[in-house]
Amino acid sequence: MSGSSTDVDFIQLLTPEGTLVSSDEYQNTCTDEQIAGFYRDMTLTRRIDTEATALQRQGELGLWASCLGQEAAQIGSGRALGGQDHVFPTYREHGVAWTLGIDPVDLLRLFRGVDLGGWDPDQTRFNLYTIVIGAQTLHATGYAMGLERDGLVGTGDPDRDAAVIGYLGDGATSQGDVSEAFVFAASYNAPVVFICQNNQWAISEPIERQSRIPLYRRSAGFGFPGVRVDGNDVLAMYAVTQQALERARSGSGPSFIEAYTYRMGAHTTSDDPTKYRLGDEVEHWRLKDPIARVKAYLVRNGAVTEDYFTEIDAEADDLAADLRKRCLELPEPRLVDAFDHVYAEQTPYLEEQKANYAAYLDTFTDDDQEDQLPVQGGVR
Numbered sequence: 001m002s003g004s005s006t007d008v009d010f011i012q013l014l015t016p017e018g019t020l021v022s023s024d025e026y027q028n029t030c031t032d033e034q035i036a037g038f039y040r041d042m043t044l045t046r047r048i049d050t051e052a053t054a055l056q057r058q059g060e061l062g063l064w065a066s067c068l069g070q071e072a073a074q075i076g077s078g079r080a081l082g083g084q085d086h087v088f089p090t091y092r093e094h095g096v097a098w099t100l101g102i103d104p105v106d107l108l109r110l111f112r113g114v115d116l117g118g119w120d121p122d123q124t125r126f127n128l129y130t131i132v133i134g135a136q137t138l139h140a141t142g143y144a145m146g147l148e149r150d151g152l153v154g155t156g157d158p159d160r161d162a163a164v165i166g167y168l169g170d171g172a173t174s175q176g177d178v179s180e181a182f183v184f185a186a187s188y189n190a191p192v193v194f195i196c197q198n199n200q201w202a203i204s205e206p207i208e209r210q211s212r213i214p215l216y217r218r219s220a221g222f223g224f225p226g227v228r229v230d231g232n233d234v235l236a237m238y239a240v241t242q243q244a245l246e247r248a249r250s251g252s253g254p255s256f257i258e259a260y261t262y263r264m265g266a267h268t269t270s271d272d273p274t275k276y277r278l279g280d281e282v283e284h285w286r287l288k289d290p291i292a293r294v295k296a297y298l299v300r301n302g303a304v305t306e307d308y309f310t311e312i313d314a315e316a317d318d319l320a321a322d323l324r325k326r327c328l329e330l331p332e333p334r335l336v337d338a339f340d341h342v343y344a345e346q347t348p349y350l351e352e353q354k355a356n357y358a359a360y361l362d363t364f365t366d367d368d369q370e371d372q373l374p375v376q377g378g379v380r
Contacts, residue, residue: 008228008260009228010228010229010230010236010260011023011025011026011227011228011229011230011236011239011240012229012230012233012236013026013027013028013233013235013236013239014028014233014234014235014236014293014294014297015293016232016287016288016289016292016293017293017296018292018293018294018295018296018297018298018299018300019297019300020235020297023236026236026239026240026243027239028235028239029239030235030238032298032301032303032304033303035234035235035294035297035298035303036298036303036304036308037079038072038075038076038079038234038235038238038294039291039294039295039298039312040312040315041071041075041078041079041095041098041099042071042072042075042095042234042290042291042294043291043312043313043316044098044312044315044316044319045067045071045074045075045094045095045098046068046071046291047316047317047319047320048094048098048104048107048319048320048323049066049067049068049094050068050320051320051323051324052064052066052094052107052108052111052323053066053265053269055108055324055327056111056269057269060112060327060328061108061111061112061269061327062111062112062113063111063268063269063270064111064268064269065091065092065111065267065268065269066092066263066264066265066266066268066269067092067093067094067095068263068264068265069199069232069261069262069263069264069265069285069289069290070092070095070197070199070231070259070261070262070263070290071095071234071290071291072231072232072233072234072237072261072290072291072294073095073195073197073231073232073237073259073261073290074093074094074095074096074099074197075095075096075098075099075234075237076233076234076235076236076237076238076241077096077165077195077237077238077241077257077259078093078095078096078098078099078100079099079238080237080238080241080242080245081099081100081125081165081241081245082158082162082163082245082249083159084125084152084159084160084161084162085125085162085163085164085165085245085249086125086126086127086143086147086162086163086164086165087100087125087126087127087164087165087167088127088130088136088137088139088140088143088164088165088166088167089126089127089129089130089136089167090129090130090133090136090167090168090169090172091110091129091130091131092169092197093129093167094107096126096167097126100124100125100126101124102119102124102126103118103119104319104323105118105323105326105327105330106118106119107129108323108327108330109330110129112327112330113333114330114331114332114333115333116128117129127139132177133169133171133172133175133177134168134172134175134176134177134178134181135177136166136167136168137166137168137172137177137178137181137182137194138177138180138181138184139166140164140165140166140181140192140194141164141166141181141184141185141190141192141254142184143164144163144164144185144190144191144192144248144254145184145188145190147162147163147164147191148188148189148190148191148251153191153248153249153250153251154249154250154251156250161249161250162191162249163191163192163193163245163248163249164190164191164192164193164248165192165193165194165195165241165245166181166192166193166194166195167195167196167197168194168195168196168197169196169197169198169199169202170196170197170198170199170200170201170202170207170210170211170215171201171202171203171205171210172196172202173196173210173211173215173218174202174210179222181194182194182218182219182222182224182254182256183222185222185224185253185254186222186223186224186253186254189251189252189253189254190248190253190254191248191249191251191253191254192248192254193241193244193245193248193254193255193256193257194219194254194255194256194257195241195257195259196215196216196256196257196258196259197231197259197261198215198231198258198259198260198261199231199261199262199263200261200262200263201263201267201273201276201277203267203271204267204271204273204275204276206277214228214258215228215258216228216256216257216258218256219254219255219256224253224254224255224256225255225256226255226256226257226258227240227244227255227256227257227258228258228260229257229258229259229260230260231258231259231260231261231262232261232262232288232289232290232293233290233293234290234294237259240257241257244257261290262285262288264282264285264286295309335357336354336357336358336361339351339353339354339357340354
């Protein structure tokens with residue numbers, strides 16, 4: 001199925017106008033109820049993203065990496081995960097985090113500087129955000145290799161077999177870590193699916209400057225299949241990811257999915273995209289909005305009533321208000337507590353260091369000790 005650009009081909013099941021289309025390899029298997037659920041997921045993810053951006057602009061977060069425009073790529077793939085599958089994200093997979101039940105305020109802890117991530121990767125199956133570009137693909141591959149060696153792949157038992165998704169951006173494909181991950185994944189037939197959200201820009205560098213071929217074709221050079229998907233089509237992302245995960249769980253090895261999408265906002269809140277891209281380009285992609293096309297489908301097919309959209313909007317408002325309130329109530333960390341989080345069990349050497357540092361703090365007045373707190377988003 002061709003995209004709106006004549007030189008871009010990808011798997012698409014739902015057009016920007018909200019019409020279902022067919023594909024030779026993939027079919028939409030979702031009910032209208034599931035599609036309505038995708039609409040809710042994407043709408044709430046966007047509201048979390050919008051509120052976090054506002055909090056950063058108001059000095060309450062040090063930084064925020066927006067996923068505006070990439071909701072379908074994240075929700076579609078996130079909802080395709082099985083009960084044993086594990087995720088290794090970048091720092092932008094807020095929608096995937098939502099599908100796995102991560103409390104949104106825990107995402108803000110990292111960007112507020114309170115901690116390194118407020119969720120348990122073992123419990124949530126969602127690893128901590130990785131800031132180092134591309135490093136998480138190695139983590140994902142290693143974890144997948146471990147699953148295979150633990151006998152959790154290819155058993156035929158759906159309650160046992162597991163796979164891994166490693167997310168990356170288009171810019172990360174230029175990193176050596178990603179190539180190394182591809183080599184190991186192919187060599188050891190690791191049950192890992194690499195999902196590249198190609199949002200067209202690696203900060204200020206366009207994808208055309210990074211790769212002379214479509215990104216999905218790179219995996220062929222490493223010996224495993226790749227596919228390009230309309231990343232603004234939540235149904236296509238769900239179908240393709242489901243198939244790739246099942247392939248991995250069955251023992252058939254890695255896959256690469258290029259989600260062809262667009263970053264509607266800045267790379268992060270420290271970036272000004274008007275300096276390197278034209279407004280016409282943004283408007284062109286705005287017509288392909290992933291949420292609008294699902295709403296168009298639901299309305300055209302009478303899948304929900306207008307009250308449904310009103311209820312989701314109200315839920316989004318409540319979510320934003322709650323997120324703001326709880327973010328502002330996050331307690332400031334104490335530097336002396338950092339010693340407790342180095343090892344699972346405290347060592348005598350660190351205990352001594354902590355005691356010495358605590359004694360040092362005692363030499364200051366209360367006002368002086370305020371200055372020992374880390375700065376959160378411009379305020380203490």
